[in-house]
Amino acid sequence: MSEPRTDAKICGMGHSMKRKEDPRFIRGQGRYIDDFVLPGMLYMDIVRSPHAHARIKKIDTTRALKIPGVLAVIDGPTLAKYNLHWMPTISADTQMVLPIDEVMYQAQEVCAVIATERYIAADGVDAVEVEYEPLPVMVDPHKSLAPGAPVLRKDKEGKKDNLAFHWQAGDKADAERALAASDVVISENVYLPRIHVASMETCGCIADFDTAQGKLTVYMTTQAPHAVRTVLALVAGHVGLSEERIRVVSPDIGGGFGGKVPVYPGYVVATFARDYHMKVELGAKKDGTMTSLKIKTVADHGYSNASANPSKFPAGLFSICTGSYDLKHAFCEVDAAYTHKPPGGVAYRCSFRVTEAVHAIERATDALAQKLNMDPAELRMKNFIKPEQFPYKSVLGWEYDSGNYGVALKKAMDIIGYDSLRSEQAEKRKKGELMGIGISSFTEIVGAGPSRDFDILGIKMFDSAEIRVHPTGKAIARFGTKSQGQGHETTYAQIVAEELGIPAAHIQVEEGDTDTAPYGLGTYASRSTPTSGAAAALASRKIRDKAKKIAAHLLEVSEQDLEWEPGKFFVKGAPQMAKTIQECAFAAYTNHPQGMEAGLEAVHYYDPPNLTFPFGSYICVVDIDRGTGDVKVRRFVAVDDCGNIINPMIVEGQIHGGLTQGIGPALYEEISYDDEGNISGGSFMDYYVPTALETPHWETDKTTTPSPHHPFGAKGVGESATVGAPPAIANAVVDALRHLGVTHLDIPITPEKVWTILKNKGVAE
Amino acid sequence: MIPAAFDYHRPDTLDEALKLLKKHGDDAKVLSGGMSLLPMLKLRLASFAHLVDIGRIPGLDTLKEEKGTLRIGAMVRQVALERSDLIRTKYPILADAIPLIADPLVRNRGTIGGNVANGDPGNDQPAIMLALGATFVARGSKERSIPASQFYKGLYSTALAPGEILTEIRIPAPPPKSGGAYAKLKRKTGDFAVAAAAVQLTLGKNGAIERAGIGLTNAGLTPVEAVDAAKYLAGKMPDEKTIAEAAKMAAAKSSPSADRRGSVEYKKEMARVLTARALRKAVQRAGGN
């Protein structure tokens, strides 16, 4: 779809409508969790462990309780009385709410101080004295998985090792045979470190128990309010919380990126992870035809597997790791280890582990090009799944809905001037200057369900829309998802506008209140447009069908005689005989046909038949300072394909933000641990989030390959750029150092890492 | 990020401020821009029962050249320096550095007095003061002057006595054929230096270096003055070999510690690379080759 079908007044799909939510955000009138002040509200602050592993010998609260305004200090034993000291993770593992005797990672919640004011709560935390006996710490996931390692999760009866789970996809023997038969094989150890989502707004929660009504209202920064309600009912049912008396309200959210899917002990954010140690082997024939891929991963999940992944996919959709290439043989496996680190394995704007998968295959592809002495663009072109192969069944089991990879890469190459950059690079190399060009041609996989494969804790991953058209022709639309900045209030309104012809300005979108919104699994993994967006279209179409009956009644013609154009029905051949959607809406409440139910509303629960497979090609040019090792991104071209676009401006915004969150991990961000399990990179003083000044000028463009199964041909786009950008940058840096024999660098690529290579090769300034 | 309770005082005169400091002794701390002090309090790395805000005291915002001396009041904010034509045209060493200090929000509040009095070797302006040969004017029971080279005693420890307030910075106005430069490597905007070098020099008639001052940021527990390197340069032609040698000598004076910005080896090497770069630029600005 190129040109919008509706006019600017209706503002349906394809219009760069300004975001309806922005006036309140820009004016500081958004309502975030911190803006809620309830009568008699109390505040909680948390005492955290300075040790990664220790026995709690004593918690002395005397001094804290003497502070006026400190009302209570709650610890594990207190919770144990109500059997609330353990909680499930979204991945059906368990985790302590508060510890009884042992802490298992640094910064673990030890006890909570309840006070009348936020400041007093902080003073209370300062005054609690905890005595610890430090215990041996396990930080290395490889050692943790080695035979004979001490068992970390002694709480799990019969647990004899530290394996959180093993997962695999594909035929190992077949992939290995094919590797052995390959002319060339590259093998690289690729590590993706822990990083933090670093959303502008932190996590927070207010619980309000109304004793008169026996109802609990929870205001929470959650990306999945309905799931939280159900989990609360399941976890705390034994203390009398019943689902109809729980209301979860998710107000305006200042960024989520996956960090606001899980529920935390005390609902405070822990650290977030990738922490994938991948061994990637890729084989090819002499002519560059890829033959086989094998990836073995050790995933460091910290003390508990708290990933937000669908039940059947403990390593997410990692098996998309064959990427954009027509690979006939592949195998991947993940061993997840427990260590004394914060529970991790959670997502970060990564579409369920697709960032890891894309990084592995895109880095390996460049390493292969290097080994074959072939241009990386040419190698990609040669191995892309061809347009005529779609729908394409991948060897690891996915059915790619659509794609046209060569066109996207060609477009990116044309925009950036690929050939002249290669000549420039050759010139520079002669002069000893370091410049690199990196490509990433990624394939994303987003929009879970279908529900036959996807659930979280048993709840199927459909999503929903409920639309009510008011008598005056305006509408309210509610959804099971929850925007954290994605612009749902605008895009959903545009979908309804497209389908019903009601101006988007007149469609009020609401999400996040479980008392009013239809049930759904929430917003993450780029699933809102593929699921709730589709539901919006299908619910609208139900409404249009009914409106058509009403129009026929008003015009006294048969339904078959009516045609639709956005906003009105008219009689075939007599366009002056018409009824607008607004007139139909009014009639639905004032003059509906006998025998028809009054009103004009519909609900749709959409269960997608398949995922959607957005893709893109990114090309990045970097220059390296030979004195300092500092990497400057000179240019970055991003060509994205997310099928039909609802709002081009919002898509561009998603890509800009995603690319920026791509250079973050590529060049700056990392949370690491020393041997004692001490966190470094635990605050913004040493966790380097790029600012506008570090951000290059993004050059974006698109191709359009609609999803064949989505009601309006759209695909998710929220994470394409975070998934696609890091390997483009890493590939560019390695490319700049290729002639020195460098084949791989782990991210974040810090100046010192680069400088160390330059020094070792004797070319540093 | 929630500080312990404190009392906030905002005296209108210097004498009143000094009186408050005297009265509360160790429990009191001077507050200027607050951009270093407040984070320390919020992280509960420090706590003071009394903060004495000197922001309303008149006369601490001088910024002018007078009788061969540049006078900068302690309360002059970074943003004012950043916008000053005098600084831009005559003190490029400062003009280089200021846009690299923190971010615009911090520079709107942060003061030069706070930057040099903080005693954090990560601050950028102390090294510049060393290179410029600045003098700090302090007021306690009486007024005294302290050369920058004698000001820094240890980590967060300076020559200021408890109860003393830094009122003004005095910098000798550079003679003709002078040039200065500041070269800083940092991980990102808002981060302190991995390493940084401040150079101020004057060329003689024959093009040789007459006088040089070199200061290093984040190269030890205090700002480092590379005295040997400066001495070595005096009287020499500023050719590549001389610059390289001086940079090596300066780096030898640095004793950084390892952190997320880099290892000791890397930081020392960066001190060398950046000193050489600042020297080249300073020479160029002085009208040399």
Ligand SMILES: Cc1cc2nc3c(=O)[nH]c(=O)nc-3n(C[C@H](O)[C@H](O)[C@H](O)COP(=O)(O)OP(=O)(O)OC[C@H]3O[C@@H](n4cnc5c(N)ncnc54)[C@H](O)[C@@H]3O)c2cc1C
């Ligand atoms: C995110 C961030 C990044 C930063 N990055 C940099 C950077 O890259 N480079 C850099 O140089 N700085 C950086 N800073 C620090 C910043 O420049 C501060 O403004 C500066 O260090 C202190 O100046 P201030 O006016 O804010 O002083 P304050 O924070 O008010 O005071 C700092 C200290 O100096 C004392 N003090 C202040 N004024 C006087 C006086 N007149 N007499 C006696 N004692 C006094 C105070 O008692 C206190 O101990 C950064 C700060 C932040 C928050």
